[in-house]
Amino acid sequence: MASNLVEKYYRMDKLPHIWCAGCTHGTSMNAVVRAIDKLGYNQDEVCIVSGIGCSSRATGYMDFNTLHTTHGRALAFATGIKMANPKLKVIVITGDGDATAIGGNHFIHACRRNIDITTIVFNNNIYGMTGGQYSPTTPTSSLGTTAPYGNIDPVFNICNVAAAAGATYVARGTAYHTQALINSIVKGLENKGFSVIEAVSDCPTYFGRRNKIGDAVEMMKRLKELSVNVKAAEKLPPEKLEGKIIIGEIKNETRPEYTDEYQNLIDRLKEEEK
Amino acid sequence: MKNNVFLMQGNEACIYGAIDAGMRFFAGYPITPSTELAEVSAQELPKVGGKFIQMEDEIASMAATIGASLAGLKSMTATSGPGFSLKQENLGFACMTEIPCVVVNVQRGGPSTGLPTAPAQGEVMQSRWGTHGDHPIIVISPSSVMEAYMFAVKAFNLSEKYRTPVVLLMDEVVAHMREKIEIPDKSSLEIINRKKPVVDKDKYLPYEDTEDLIPPMANFGEGYRFHVTGLTHDETGFPSTNPANASKQINRLLNKIEMHKEDIIEFDEYLTEDAEIILVSFGAVARSAKSAVKEARSQGKKVGLFRPMTIWPFPEERLKELGKKAKHFIVAEMNMGQLVLEVERIIKSDAVVHLLGKANGEIITPDEIMDKIKEVENIG
Amino acid sequence: MNKKVSTKVIVNKAWCKGCGICVAFCPTNVLEIKDGKVEIVNPEACTRCGLCELRCPDFAIYLGGEEDEK
Ligand SMILES: Cc1ncc(C[n+]2csc(CCOP(=O)(O)OP(=O)(O)O)c2C)c(N)n1
Ligand code: SF4
Ligand code: SF4
Numbered sequence: 001m002a003s004n005l006v007e008k009y010y011r012m013d014k015l016p017h018i019w020c021a022g023c024t025h026g027t028s029m030n031a032v033v034r035a036i037d038k039l040g041y042n043q044d045e046v047c048i049v050s051g052i053g054c055s056s057r058a059t060g061y062m063d064f065n066t067l068h069t070t071h072g073r074a075l076a077f078a079t080g081i082k083m084a085n086p087k088l089k090v091i092v093i094t095g096d097g098d099a100t101a102i103g104g105n106h107f108i109h110a111c112r113r114n115i116d117i118t119t120i121v122f123n124n125n126i127y128g129m130t131g132g133q134y135s136p137t138t139p140t141s142s143l144g145t146t147a148p149y150g151n152i153d154p155v156f157n158i159c160n161v162a163a164a165a166g167a168t169y170v171a172r173g174t175a176y177h178t179q180a181l182i183n184s185i186v187k188g189l190e191n192k193g194f195s196v197i198e199a200v201s202d203c204p205t206y207f208g209r210r211n212k213i214g215d216a217v218e219m220m221k222r223l224k225e226l227s228v229n230v231k232a233a234e235k236l237p238p239e240k241l242e243g244k245i246i247i248g249e250i251k252n253e254t255r256p257e258y259t260d261e262y263q264n265l266i267d268r269l270k271e272e273e274k
Numbered sequence: 275m276k277n278n279v280f281l282m283q284g285n286e287a288c289i290y291g292a293i294d295a296g297m298r299f300f301a302g303y304p305i306t307p308s309t310e311l312a313e314v315s316a317q318e319l320p321k322v323g324g325k326f327i328q329m330e331d332e333i334a335s336m337a338a339t340i341g342a343s344l345a346g347l348k349s350m351t352a353t354s355g356p357g358f359s360l361k362q363e364n365l366g367f368a369c370m371t372e373i374p375c376v377v378v379n380v381q382r383g384g385p386s387t388g389l390p391t392a393p394a395q396g397e398v399m400q401s402r403w404g405t406h407g408d409h410p411i412i413v414i415s416p417s418s419v420m421e422a423y424m425f426a427v428k429a430f431n432l433s434e435k436y437r438t439p440v441v442l443l444m445d446e447v448v449a450h451m452r453e454k455i456e457i458p459d460k461s462s463l464e465i466i467n468r469k470k471p472v473v474d475k476d477k478y479l480p481y482e483d484t485e486d487l488i489p490p491m492a493n494f495g496e497g498y499r500f501h502v503t504g505l506t507h508d509e510t511g512f513p514s515t516n517p518a519n520a521s522k523q524i525n526r527l528l529n530k531i532e533m534h535k536e537d538i539i540e541f542d543e544y545l546t547e548d549a550e551i552i553l554v555s556f557g558a559v560a561r562s563a564k565s566a567v568k569e570a571r572s573q574g575k576k577v578g579l580f581r582p583m584t585i586w587p588f589p590e591e592r593l594k595e596l597g598k599k600a601k602h603f604i605v606a607e608m609n610m611g612q613l614v615l616e617v618e619r620i621i622k623s624d625a626v627v628h629l630l631g632k633a634n635g636e637i638i639t640p641d642e643i644m645d646k647i648k649e650v651e652n653i654g
Numbered sequence: 655m656n657k658k659v660s661t662k663v664i665v666n667k668a669w670c671k672g673c674g675i676c677v678a679f680c681p682t683n684v685l686e687i688k689d690g691k692v693e694i695v696n697p698e699a700c701t702r703c704g705l706c707e708l709r710c711p712d713f714a715i716y717l718g719g720e721e722d723e724k
Binding site for chain 1: 664666668669671672673674675677678679705707708709710711712713714716717718
């Protein structure tokens with residue numbers, strides 16, 4: 001018993017999924033599916049690649065060409081797939097730890113190449129799968145099992161990193177602002193180049209509980225309260241933006257796309273041979 | 275000179291062989307003494323409509339290689355010692371998910387950064403057991419530039435046929451040596467491509483337990499929409515923690531190679547029939563060993579050479595037979611004793627096994643082997 | 655294709671994990687958690703905004719046609 005959308009795009013025999021009650025990974029996964037549906041892509045032409053983590057388990061449920069890789073390396077696998085068959089729509093689903101800790105190097109280089117892959121980072125500010133250790137996006141002073149006295153690490157701003165490294169479409173959404181998140185993913189997919197959509201997410205089980213934020217509902221209320229639209233944020237002084245989640249489109253630009261450039265190179269060599 | 279005869283390096287020959295075998299994707303990261311493999315790929319692949327990419331590191335190049343293969347292109351990556359270590363996790367992913375690919379490791383002196391420009395054979399064991407967990411792998415090692423070409427073809431054929439990564443284990447000597455080679459006529463080359471599914475798309479089992487233990491492989495984008503994971507999975511490709519299934523899968527993976535050993539294994543023998551002392555060497559050292567055999571024979575000594583071309587699975591049966599005939603085996607290898615462990619395991623007490631190991635950045639010379647032969651003769 | 659009119663909110667209790675997200679953010683208080691699962695307590699108030707469906711992490715609540723109910 002499920003909606004037509006779910007029946008069409010999911011592997012029904014694999015549902016319900018393994019995520020905890022109130023874990024927003026399901027919400028974000030469904031936002032990806034809705035974006036694909038909006039664009040009317042043929043499932044056979046879509047390839048979804050993930051790394052390792054709770055978030056990366058998404059690929060097992062989604063009825064496309066799916067590849068669940070090694071921790072942090074999804075983008076490198078996806079790069080090979082896209083190079084080999086540029087006709088495939090390649091999407092990467094990854095976590096904050098997967099994308100920006102162990103996979104940080106692949107992340108910035110995929111941005112730099114501007115290869116036509118859309119990456120959705122399910123950022124729950126924690127390592128969920130391994131039980132709540134701090135990640136590169138765990139806020140300073142927050143608690144994690146490996147930060148029992150409060151995290152002293154400064155954080156990565158995923159969107160700023162992506163924009164600076166050369167991604168051509170960058171946006172941030174939250175699981176609460178689902179419709180806006182879907183719209184951002186649609187735009188990311190439409191962008192011919194490397195797109196990063198940060199989906200700010202909730203891990204009630206580890207981040208929420210340890211930091212005494214409350215249950216899934218409280219966590220989602222927090223997403224609502226902390227969010228400031230990028231347009232509104234522009235008018236606010238930095239001190240008012242402390243601890244806020246800036247949502248909306250961060251960057252949208254056009255630059256030569258990697259697989260196109262390689263094809264141009266092949267064509268040029270063919271031309272010269274004549 | 276015929277126009278299919280060239281003077282070239284082992285590294286160059288390897289890429290020409292690979293392209294003739296159908297390689298259309300190469301992902302690499304520069305490292306001595308393997309760099310020419312990337313350079314020649316970058317130069318030649320786009321000319322045939324293939325793709326080259328220099329990734330950000332060896333982990334990424336291994337990953338991209340696997341990804342490209344899954345999307346349908348015959349793919350290769352190449353590296354040397356430190357980079358080979360970095361590739362191990364994803365190499366295991368390819369073993370587990372049964373995605374064909376070829377990994378060239380041009381061995382240099384180790385451990386760590388070691389002797390970057392000097393030859394070694396220190397990855398005999400790493401090439402077999404480098405990635406964690408029990409896993410199938412095929413490792414082949416050329417001794418000449420011509421073999422670098424032919425083994426590249428063979429590596430792709432084996433990887434496609436058995437849905438497994440194949441390690442082409444070269445050494446700095448073979449990689450950088452220049453020799454005359456005759457590129458065979460394309461039509462004379464046997465080229466093997468992965469077995470494709472013939473069932474309806476909704477009936478496809480990407481890890482089907484077939485009679486030959488090799489499941490047919492669909493490429494992403496061909497309409498089969500399957501799932502690939504490094505987690506232990508069942509025939510459908512989806513994760514399973516069921517012990518009975520886990521045991522079935524690991525057995526199939528290992529038996530897939532075991533069952534086809536005869537087809538996979540290749541070795542070379544030189545004057546072993548009546549030999550009392552048999553040298554066991556591979557790669558560049560086998561050339562020194564062959565010279566030593568000639569020298570020894572000229573002095574009337576009954577010495578022969580056994581050269582595994584397939585290192586893993588090791589040509590066990592033939593070596594065992596030889597063990598019943600010869601008195602001594604001398605394993606000459608550019609490391610402190612790796613292949614010798616396998617030879618000892620096989621020979622047991624049938625004969626005496628000796629090691630001539632060296633890991634100082636220099637190749638083992640025929641003279642050194644002759645000295646060892648004399649030493650062994652004195653034992654009687 | 656008069657989708658809006660023929661749709662109504664449907665719950666799949668088997669998949670509901672009782673997180674309460676749909677309940678908390680339903681603008682017209684149609685839903686409640688009872689015995690750890692969501693329940694439709696005030697169907698007349700439903701405006702078919704679809705927010706529950708968008709946010710439910712478990713695909714356990716959605717707007718469907720009458721035929722989806724069987
Ligand atoms: C090479 C390697 N190192 C460590 C792990 C263990 N590990 C599995 S998931 C994970 C963290 C995942 O965190 P994140 O990417 O943020 O995803 P989440 O689980 O929070 O969705 C780690 C460290 C692993 N599987 N592989
Ligand atoms: S541990 Fe956290 S991230 Fe993982 S499923 Fe549970 S709530 Fe989600
Ligand atoms: S959001 Fe979904 S899982 Fe949570 S209570 Fe509502 S129907 Fe149940």
